[in-house]
């Protein structure tokens with residue numbers, strides 16, 4: 001998480017163990033990994049963009065026993081004290097779907113090349129692999145006095161945006177801007193009929209998130225948006241998240257508290 005004003009809502013469920021039951025390439029840039037296991041039956045399911053810290057094994061000897069039940073400052077320092085060669089890798093992911101009856105959770109991973117750990121781990125279709133999950137709550141908190149939303153993100157935020165669209169009240173109106181690297185990475189996006197969906201397929205020459213930010217600026221203009229009547233959620237590559245927030249707050253006068261933003265990763 002790079003820059004963000006999302007508050008963490010630590011669940012009491014602590015460290016939840018699971019294992020990979022299925023893994024499947026669902027589109028050019030996405031692998032869907034399905035986790036299962038008895039402990040998942042107690043998962044606090046919130047819907048929307050509920051996210052988690054996902055601990056992944058880095059070696060045969062990796063175990064999750066010495067991780068803290070909370071990934072706050074204390075939990076993080078405890079994590080850093082573990083031997084680097086075997087301590088789990090921890091990354092942030094969104095719950096794509098949770099099926100309580102089966103105790104199953106899907107996470108959609110962007111496969112973004114050879115760098116990094118989590119994307120490659122998912123691309124290896126690691127069936128049987130043990131993992132641990134720490135529920136962090138939802139980042140999107142709609143303003144109860146506003147039923148207009150503005151959602152924007154690129155592919156790392158696709159699971160979050162689809163979850164928010166799926167769970168918004170049916171009367172919600174507004175705009176959802178969703179940038180993907182390939183037309184085949186689009187997914188069905190059921191949501192309120194009054195929320196217009198702006199899908200953008202990014203050409204290779206474009207920086208991730210740049211076109212989504214341009215579209216946000218075209219959609220959210222003075223006069224088109226009542227600054228007091230908006231809940232905004234701008235997430236994904238750092239420049240999109242912070243640029244979107246800056247536009248809404250500085251140019252349009254949307255209250256800071258009505259704009260939830262989070263840099264999910266940073267383009268180097």
Ligand SMILES: Cc1cc2nc3c(=O)[nH]c(=O)nc-3n(C[C@H](O)[C@H](O)[C@H](O)COP(=O)(O)OP(=O)(O)OC[C@H]3O[C@@H](n4cnc5c(N)ncnc54)[C@H](O)[C@@H]3O)c2cc1C
Nearest residue numbers: 051092093094109110112115116117118119159264265266
């Ligand atoms: C709240 C939250 C929810 C998130 N939900 C999801 C989700 O559901 N699905 C998902 O795929 N991601 C999600 N992310 C983003 C994910 O945590 C990052 O992309 C993470 O960096 C991936 O870890 P990694 O080990 O693959 O790469 P890292 O080791 O973190 O980074 C290695 C290199 O890869 C680059 N990189 C990282 N992510 C991407 C990317 N998406 N595209 C291109 N280059 C990249 C980095 O700039 C770096 O150079 C979420 C992030 C947050 C904060």
